[in-house]
Amino acid sequence: MFDFKIIPEIVFGNGASEKVGAEARKRGGTKALVVVDPGIIRAGLFDRIEESLTKEGIEVTVFDGVEPEPQIEIADQCAQLGRDKGCDLVVGIGGGSAMDTAKATSILLTNDGKVRDYQGLDLVKKPGVPKIMIPTTAGTGSEVTFTAVFTDKNTKSKAGVNSKYLFADLAFLDPKLTLSLPPEVTAFTGMDALTHAIEAYTSLSSNSFVDLFALEAIRLISDNLHKAVTDGQDIEARGSMLKGSLFGGIALANAGVGAAHALAYPMGGEHQVPHGIANGLLLPYVMEFNLESNIEKFSRIAEAMGERNQGFSALEFAEKSVSAVKKLVEDVKVPTRLRELGIPESAIEGLSSGAMKVTRPIENNPRKVTKEDAIEIYKRAY
Ligand SMILES: [Fe+2]
Numbered sequence: 001m002f003d004f005k006i007i008p009e010i011v012f013g014n015g016a017s018e019k020v021g022a023e024a025r026k027r028g029g030t031k032a033l034v035v036v037d038p039g040i041i042r043a044g045l046f047d048r049i050e051e052s053l054t055k056e057g058i059e060v061t062v063f064d065g066v067e068p069e070p071q072i073e074i075a076d077q078c079a080q081l082g083r084d085k086g087c088d089l090v091v092g093i094g095g096g097s098a099m100d101t102a103k104a105t106s107i108l109l110t111n112d113g114k115v116r117d118y119q120g121l122d123l124v125k126k127p128g129v130p131k132i133m134i135p136t137t138a139g140t141g142s143e144v145t146f147t148a149v150f151t152d153k154n155t156k157s158k159a160g161v162n163s164k165y166l167f168a169d170l171a172f173l174d175p176k177l178t179l180s181l182p183p184e185v186t187a188f189t190g191m192d193a194l195t196h197a198i199e200a201y202t203s204l205s206s207n208s209f210v211d212l213f214a215l216e217a218i219r220l221i222s223d224n225l226h227k228a229v230t231d232g233q234d235i236e237a238r239g240s241m242l243k244g245s246l247f248g249g250i251a252l253a254n255a256g257v258g259a260a261h262a263l264a265y266p267m268g269g270e271h272q273v274p275h276g277i278a279n280g281l282l283l284p285y286v287m288e289f290n291l292e293s294n295i296e297k298f299s300r301i302a303e304a305m306g307e308r309n310q311g312f313s314a315l316e317f318a319e320k321s322v323s324a325v326k327k328l329v330e331d332v333k334v335p336t337r338l339r340e341l342g343i344p345e346s347a348i349e350g351l352s353s354g355a356m357k358v359t360r361p362i363e364n365n366p367r368k369v370t371k372e373d374a375i376e377i378y379k380r381a382y
Helices: 016-026 038-042 047-055 072-085 096-108 183-202 208-230 235-255 259-271 275-293 295-304 314-331 345-356 359-364 371-381
Strands: 010-012 031-036 059-063 089-094 131-135 147-152 157-162 170-173
Touching: 010 016, 010 235, 016 047, 016 089, 016 131, 016 170, 031 038, 031 047, 031 072, 031 096, 038 089, 047 059, 047 089, 059 072, 072 096, 072 147, 089 096, 096 131, 096 147, 096 157, 147 259, 157 259, 170 235, 183 208, 183 235, 183 259, 183 275, 183 295, 183 314, 208 235, 208 295, 208 314, 259 275, 259 345, 259 359, 259 371, 275 295, 275 314, 275 371, 295 314, 345 359, 345 371
Parallel strands: 010 170, 031 059, 031 089, 089 131, 131 170
Antiparallel strands: 147 157
Protein backbone atom coordinates (compact mmCIF):
# COMPACT_ATOMS: atom_id res chain seq x y z
CA MET A 1 0.00 0.00 0.00
CA PHE A 2 1.18 3.50 -0.70
CA ASP A 3 -0.18 6.97 -1.20
CA PHE A 4 0.99 9.54 -3.71
CA LYS A 5 0.81 13.28 -3.23
CA ILE A 6 1.14 16.01 -5.82
CA ILE A 7 0.13 19.67 -5.89
CA PRO A 8 -3.26 20.45 -7.49
CA GLU A 9 -2.03 22.38 -10.55
CA ILE A 10 1.16 22.87 -12.55
CA VAL A 11 1.38 25.24 -15.52
CA PHE A 12 4.41 24.65 -17.75
CA GLY A 13 5.57 26.74 -20.71
CA ASN A 14 7.44 29.80 -21.89
CA GLY A 15 5.77 32.90 -20.48
CA ALA A 16 3.60 30.82 -18.08
CA SER A 17 4.59 32.97 -15.09
CA GLU A 18 2.79 35.96 -16.62
CA LYS A 19 -0.52 34.26 -15.81
CA VAL A 20 0.13 34.56 -12.09
CA GLY A 21 -2.15 37.58 -11.59
CA ALA A 22 -5.28 35.91 -12.98
CA GLU A 23 -4.62 32.71 -11.02
CA ALA A 24 -3.95 34.64 -7.80
CA ARG A 25 -7.24 36.47 -8.27
CA LYS A 26 -9.10 33.16 -8.81
CA ARG A 27 -7.75 32.00 -5.47
CA GLY A 28 -9.14 35.04 -3.73
CA GLY A 29 -5.87 36.94 -3.39
CA THR A 30 -6.13 40.70 -2.90
CA LYS A 31 -2.82 41.45 -1.15
CA ALA A 32 0.10 39.34 -2.30
CA LEU A 33 3.33 38.93 -0.40
CA VAL A 34 5.89 38.16 -3.08
CA VAL A 35 9.02 36.47 -1.77
CA VAL A 36 11.53 36.99 -4.52
CA ASP A 37 15.18 36.21 -4.96
CA PRO A 38 16.96 39.61 -5.31
CA GLY A 39 18.83 38.28 -8.37
CA ILE A 40 15.51 37.91 -10.18
CA ILE A 41 14.72 41.59 -9.66
CA ARG A 42 18.23 42.59 -10.82
CA ALA A 43 17.86 40.44 -13.94
CA GLY A 44 14.63 42.30 -14.78
CA LEU A 45 12.60 39.10 -14.61
CA PHE A 46 10.24 40.34 -11.90
CA ASP A 47 8.69 43.25 -13.82
CA ARG A 48 6.25 41.24 -15.93
CA ILE A 49 5.23 39.05 -13.02
CA GLU A 50 4.53 42.11 -10.88
CA GLU A 51 2.61 43.71 -13.74
CA SER A 52 0.49 40.56 -14.06
CA LEU A 53 -0.49 40.87 -10.38
CA THR A 54 -1.15 44.62 -10.32
CA LYS A 55 -3.17 44.41 -13.56
CA GLU A 56 -5.62 42.21 -11.62
CA GLY A 57 -5.85 44.84 -8.87
CA ILE A 58 -3.72 42.80 -6.48
CA GLU A 59 -1.63 44.86 -4.06
CA VAL A 60 1.98 43.66 -4.09
CA THR A 61 4.34 43.64 -1.11
CA VAL A 62 7.84 42.49 -1.98
CA PHE A 63 10.16 40.66 0.41
CA ASP A 64 13.60 40.32 -1.18
CA GLY A 65 15.61 39.52 1.94
CA VAL A 66 16.13 35.86 1.08
CA GLU A 67 19.64 34.51 0.95
CA PRO A 68 21.20 31.18 -0.01
CA GLU A 69 20.82 28.50 2.72
CA PRO A 70 18.35 30.80 4.54
CA GLN A 71 18.40 31.27 8.31
CA ILE A 72 15.22 30.63 10.30
CA GLU A 73 14.98 34.30 11.23
CA ILE A 74 14.56 35.32 7.58
CA ALA A 75 11.24 33.48 7.32
CA ASP A 76 10.07 34.97 10.63
CA GLN A 77 10.88 38.47 9.31
CA CYS A 78 9.10 37.73 6.05
CA ALA A 79 6.01 36.48 7.90
CA GLN A 80 6.00 39.60 10.09
CA LEU A 81 5.97 41.76 6.97
CA GLY A 82 3.05 39.72 5.63
CA ARG A 83 1.13 40.13 8.90
CA ASP A 84 1.82 43.89 9.01
CA LYS A 85 0.52 44.30 5.47
CA GLY A 86 -2.45 41.95 5.90
CA CYS A 87 -1.37 39.71 3.02
CA ASP A 88 -3.78 36.96 1.99
CA LEU A 89 -1.68 35.16 -0.63
CA VAL A 90 2.02 34.31 -1.00
CA VAL A 91 4.03 33.98 -4.19
CA GLY A 92 7.54 32.48 -4.05
CA ILE A 93 9.85 33.33 -6.97
CA GLY A 94 13.40 32.01 -7.06
CA GLY A 95 15.36 28.95 -6.03
CA GLY A 96 14.72 26.75 -3.03
CA SER A 97 15.53 29.52 -0.54
CA ALA A 98 12.85 31.90 -1.82
CA MET A 99 10.24 29.16 -2.26
CA ASP A 100 10.93 27.59 1.15
CA THR A 101 10.68 31.03 2.80
CA ALA A 102 7.40 31.66 0.94
CA LYS A 103 5.96 28.28 1.93
CA ALA A 104 6.83 28.76 5.61
CA THR A 105 5.45 32.31 5.49
CA SER A 106 2.15 31.04 4.12
CA ILE A 107 1.51 28.90 7.21
CA LEU A 108 2.82 31.56 9.61
CA LEU A 109 0.15 33.94 8.32
CA THR A 110 -2.56 31.65 9.71
CA ASN A 111 -0.77 29.83 12.55
CA ASP A 112 0.65 31.70 15.56
CA GLY A 113 4.30 31.59 16.50
CA LYS A 114 7.59 31.28 14.64
CA VAL A 115 9.21 28.86 12.22
CA ARG A 116 11.00 27.14 15.10
CA ASP A 117 7.62 26.05 16.54
CA TYR A 118 6.86 24.03 13.44
CA GLN A 119 10.21 22.42 12.63
CA GLY A 120 9.59 18.70 12.56
CA LEU A 121 6.88 16.54 11.04
CA ASP A 122 3.17 17.46 10.96
CA LEU A 123 3.30 20.16 13.64
CA VAL A 124 1.43 22.78 11.57
CA LYS A 125 -2.15 23.02 12.83
CA LYS A 126 -4.05 24.61 9.95
CA PRO A 127 -3.68 25.47 6.26
CA GLY A 128 -1.78 28.59 5.30
CA VAL A 129 -2.91 31.31 2.91
CA PRO A 130 -2.91 30.23 -0.78
CA LYS A 131 0.61 29.95 -2.19
CA ILE A 132 1.92 30.00 -5.73
CA MET A 133 5.48 28.92 -6.56
CA ILE A 134 7.54 30.06 -9.53
CA PRO A 135 10.94 28.33 -9.62
CA THR A 136 13.78 30.13 -11.38
CA THR A 137 16.34 27.37 -10.93
CA ALA A 138 16.06 23.76 -12.06
CA GLY A 139 17.09 22.16 -8.83
CA THR A 140 15.28 21.97 -5.54
CA GLY A 141 11.85 20.91 -6.70
CA SER A 142 10.53 22.94 -3.77
CA GLU A 143 7.52 23.94 -5.90
CA VAL A 144 6.13 20.43 -5.40
CA THR A 145 7.46 19.40 -1.98
CA PHE A 146 5.89 19.78 1.48
CA THR A 147 9.15 20.84 3.11
CA ALA A 148 10.83 24.14 3.93
CA VAL A 149 14.43 23.86 5.13
CA PHE A 150 16.25 26.49 7.18
CA THR A 151 19.68 26.81 8.76
CA ASP A 152 19.89 27.35 12.49
CA LYS A 153 23.00 29.39 13.21
CA ASN A 154 22.94 28.40 16.89
CA THR A 155 23.14 24.68 16.23
CA LYS A 156 24.86 25.05 12.81
CA SER A 157 22.41 22.49 11.49
CA LYS A 158 19.53 22.47 9.05
CA ALA A 159 16.00 21.59 9.99
CA GLY A 160 12.80 21.43 8.01
CA VAL A 161 9.17 22.26 8.50
CA ASN A 162 7.38 19.24 7.03
CA SER A 163 3.62 19.43 6.66
CA LYS A 164 0.98 18.77 4.01
CA TYR A 165 0.02 22.43 4.48
CA LEU A 166 3.29 23.41 2.83
CA PHE A 167 2.23 22.01 -0.55
CA ALA A 168 1.79 24.87 -3.03
CA ASP A 169 -1.66 25.43 -4.56
CA LEU A 170 -0.16 26.07 -7.96
CA ALA A 171 3.27 26.18 -9.63
CA PHE A 172 4.28 28.01 -12.80
CA LEU A 173 7.25 26.47 -14.57
CA ASP A 174 8.53 29.01 -17.04
CA PRO A 175 11.77 28.00 -18.79
CA LYS A 176 12.38 31.63 -19.85
CA LEU A 177 13.00 32.54 -16.21
CA THR A 178 15.98 30.17 -16.04
CA LEU A 179 17.83 31.51 -19.12
CA SER A 180 19.94 33.95 -17.12
CA LEU A 181 21.18 31.43 -14.54
CA PRO A 182 24.99 31.37 -14.57
CA PRO A 183 26.65 28.07 -15.62
CA GLU A 184 27.88 27.17 -12.14
CA VAL A 185 24.45 27.68 -10.53
CA THR A 186 22.87 25.70 -13.37
CA ALA A 187 25.36 22.91 -12.69
CA PHE A 188 24.99 22.56 -8.96
CA THR A 189 21.23 23.06 -8.80
CA GLY A 190 20.94 20.46 -11.58
CA MET A 191 23.03 18.03 -9.54
CA ASP A 192 20.68 18.57 -6.59
CA ALA A 193 17.74 17.63 -8.83
CA LEU A 194 19.56 14.50 -10.04
CA THR A 195 20.29 13.57 -6.42
CA HIS A 196 16.58 13.88 -5.55
CA ALA A 197 15.64 11.57 -8.41
CA ILE A 198 18.31 8.93 -7.74
CA GLU A 199 17.86 8.94 -3.98
CA ALA A 200 14.05 8.79 -4.14
CA TYR A 201 14.17 6.03 -6.78
CA THR A 202 16.52 3.82 -4.77
CA SER A 203 15.13 4.70 -1.32
CA LEU A 204 13.25 2.33 0.95
CA SER A 205 10.09 4.42 0.42
CA SER A 206 9.95 4.29 -3.38
CA ASN A 207 6.90 2.92 -5.16
CA SER A 208 5.88 2.45 -8.77
CA PHE A 209 4.51 6.03 -9.08
CA VAL A 210 7.73 7.49 -7.70
CA ASP A 211 9.76 5.30 -10.04
CA LEU A 212 7.99 6.72 -13.11
CA PHE A 213 8.82 10.30 -12.18
CA ALA A 214 12.30 9.53 -10.88
CA LEU A 215 13.50 7.62 -13.93
CA GLU A 216 12.18 10.27 -16.29
CA ALA A 217 13.89 12.94 -14.17
CA ILE A 218 17.18 11.04 -14.37
CA ARG A 219 16.83 10.74 -18.15
CA LEU A 220 15.96 14.41 -18.65
CA ILE A 221 18.72 15.71 -16.40
CA SER A 222 21.33 13.36 -17.79
CA ASP A 223 20.45 14.42 -21.37
CA ASN A 224 20.21 18.16 -20.73
CA LEU A 225 22.31 19.36 -17.81
CA HIS A 226 25.53 19.63 -19.78
CA LYS A 227 23.72 21.40 -22.63
CA ALA A 228 22.14 23.93 -20.24
CA VAL A 229 25.50 24.57 -18.55
CA THR A 230 27.41 25.11 -21.79
CA ASP A 231 24.69 27.12 -23.57
CA GLY A 232 22.47 28.90 -21.07
CA GLN A 233 20.25 30.21 -23.89
CA ASP A 234 19.27 26.71 -25.04
CA ILE A 235 15.59 27.06 -24.18
CA GLU A 236 14.80 23.40 -24.91
CA ALA A 237 17.51 22.19 -22.57
CA ARG A 238 16.33 24.71 -19.96
CA GLY A 239 12.76 23.47 -20.28
CA SER A 240 13.84 19.84 -19.99
CA MET A 241 15.89 20.67 -16.90
CA LEU A 242 12.91 22.42 -15.33
CA LYS A 243 10.80 19.32 -16.00
CA GLY A 244 13.56 17.07 -14.67
CA SER A 245 13.74 19.12 -11.50
CA LEU A 246 9.93 19.08 -11.16
CA PHE A 247 9.77 15.29 -11.61
CA GLY A 248 12.67 14.84 -9.18
CA GLY A 249 10.78 17.01 -6.69
CA ILE A 250 7.62 14.92 -7.09
CA ALA A 251 9.69 11.76 -6.46
CA LEU A 252 11.34 13.41 -3.45
CA ALA A 253 8.03 14.56 -1.97
CA ASN A 254 6.72 11.00 -2.06
CA ALA A 255 9.76 8.89 -1.26
CA GLY A 256 12.23 11.19 0.52
CA VAL A 257 15.98 11.16 0.02
CA GLY A 258 18.89 9.15 1.39
CA ALA A 259 22.44 9.25 2.63
CA ALA A 260 23.79 11.76 0.08
CA HIS A 261 21.42 14.39 1.48
CA ALA A 262 22.13 13.35 5.07
CA LEU A 263 25.88 13.71 4.49
CA ALA A 264 25.42 16.94 2.50
CA TYR A 265 23.43 18.79 5.20
CA PRO A 266 26.30 19.24 7.72
CA MET A 267 28.56 20.43 4.87
CA GLY A 268 26.05 23.24 4.35
CA GLY A 269 25.40 23.91 8.03
CA GLU A 270 29.01 23.82 9.23
CA HIS A 271 31.01 24.80 6.14
CA GLN A 272 28.52 26.82 4.06
CA VAL A 273 28.88 24.54 1.04
CA PRO A 274 25.92 25.15 -1.30
CA HIS A 275 23.44 22.27 -1.09
CA GLY A 276 23.75 21.24 -4.75
CA ILE A 277 27.56 21.16 -4.67
CA ALA A 278 27.57 18.98 -1.55
CA ASN A 279 25.01 16.62 -3.10
CA GLY A 280 26.70 16.43 -6.52
CA LEU A 281 30.05 15.77 -4.91
CA LEU A 282 28.78 13.04 -2.58
CA LEU A 283 26.24 11.35 -4.87
CA PRO A 284 28.60 8.96 -6.73
CA TYR A 285 30.31 7.87 -3.51
CA VAL A 286 26.97 7.19 -1.83
CA MET A 287 25.77 5.32 -4.95
CA GLU A 288 28.93 3.18 -4.81
CA PHE A 289 28.11 2.38 -1.18
CA ASN A 290 24.44 1.61 -1.99
CA LEU A 291 25.00 -0.37 -5.19
CA GLU A 292 24.72 -3.84 -3.66
CA SER A 293 21.34 -3.00 -2.11
CA ASN A 294 19.51 -3.00 -5.45
CA ILE A 295 21.54 -3.93 -8.50
CA GLU A 296 18.42 -3.95 -10.70
CA LYS A 297 17.54 -0.34 -9.90
CA PHE A 298 21.08 0.93 -10.35
CA SER A 299 21.11 -0.82 -13.76
CA ARG A 300 17.92 1.06 -14.67
CA ILE A 301 19.66 4.31 -13.66
CA ALA A 302 22.59 3.43 -15.93
CA GLU A 303 20.12 2.84 -18.77
CA ALA A 304 18.29 6.11 -18.12
CA MET A 305 21.66 7.86 -18.35
CA GLY A 306 22.25 6.43 -21.81
CA GLU A 307 24.45 3.43 -20.95
CA ARG A 308 23.90 0.23 -22.94
CA ASN A 309 24.58 -3.23 -21.60
CA GLN A 310 26.98 -4.81 -24.05
CA GLY A 311 27.81 -8.10 -22.38
CA PHE A 312 28.38 -6.77 -18.87
CA SER A 313 27.45 -8.74 -15.78
CA ALA A 314 24.52 -7.36 -13.76
CA LEU A 315 26.87 -5.82 -11.21
CA GLU A 316 29.20 -4.38 -13.85
CA PHE A 317 26.27 -2.73 -15.59
CA ALA A 318 24.87 -1.36 -12.32
CA GLU A 319 28.31 0.16 -11.69
CA LYS A 320 27.92 2.10 -14.94
CA SER A 321 25.37 4.27 -13.11
CA VAL A 322 28.13 5.45 -10.77
CA SER A 323 30.62 6.16 -13.56
CA ALA A 324 27.91 7.98 -15.56
CA VAL A 325 27.13 10.26 -12.59
CA LYS A 326 30.86 10.84 -11.95
CA LYS A 327 31.33 11.81 -15.59
CA LEU A 328 28.38 14.22 -15.47
CA VAL A 329 29.70 15.84 -12.26
CA GLU A 330 33.08 16.35 -13.94
CA ASP A 331 31.57 17.54 -17.25
CA VAL A 332 29.57 20.28 -15.55
CA LYS A 333 32.54 21.20 -13.34
CA VAL A 334 31.01 20.57 -9.93
CA PRO A 335 33.83 19.89 -7.42
CA THR A 336 34.51 16.18 -7.02
CA ARG A 337 36.55 16.21 -3.80
CA LEU A 338 35.93 17.58 -0.31
CA ARG A 339 39.49 18.93 -0.25
CA GLU A 340 38.64 21.27 -3.15
CA LEU A 341 36.12 22.97 -0.85
CA GLY A 342 38.72 23.87 1.76
CA ILE A 343 37.26 21.43 4.30
CA PRO A 344 40.07 19.99 6.47
CA GLU A 345 40.25 16.19 6.73
CA SER A 346 39.97 16.58 10.51
CA ALA A 347 36.40 17.83 10.00
CA ILE A 348 35.19 14.40 8.80
CA GLU A 349 34.52 13.10 12.33
CA GLY A 350 32.24 16.09 13.11
CA LEU A 351 30.54 15.92 9.70
CA SER A 352 29.77 12.25 10.26
CA SER A 353 28.22 12.93 13.67
CA GLY A 354 26.13 15.68 12.03
CA ALA A 355 25.04 13.37 9.19
CA MET A 356 23.84 10.66 11.58
CA LYS A 357 21.50 13.20 13.18
CA VAL A 358 19.72 13.69 9.86
CA THR A 359 17.70 10.63 10.78
CA ARG A 360 14.90 10.48 8.19
CA PRO A 361 17.17 10.31 5.11
CA ILE A 362 19.63 8.03 6.93
CA GLU A 363 16.84 5.61 7.79
CA ASN A 364 15.41 5.87 4.27
CA ASN A 365 18.73 4.94 2.63
CA PRO A 366 18.55 1.57 0.86
CA ARG A 367 21.61 0.27 2.74
CA LYS A 368 22.01 0.71 6.49
CA VAL A 369 24.50 3.51 7.22
CA THR A 370 26.52 3.55 10.45
CA LYS A 371 28.68 6.43 11.62
CA GLU A 372 31.74 4.41 10.53
CA ASP A 373 30.20 4.06 7.05
CA ALA A 374 29.62 7.83 6.91
CA ILE A 375 33.27 8.45 7.85
CA GLU A 376 34.35 6.02 5.13
CA ILE A 377 32.18 7.73 2.48
CA TYR A 378 33.51 11.20 3.38
CA LYS A 379 37.07 9.82 3.29
CA ARG A 380 36.55 8.32 -0.15
CA ALA A 381 35.19 11.69 -1.29
CA TYR A 382 38.05 13.63 0.33
FE1 LIG B 1 18.20 18.56 -2.21
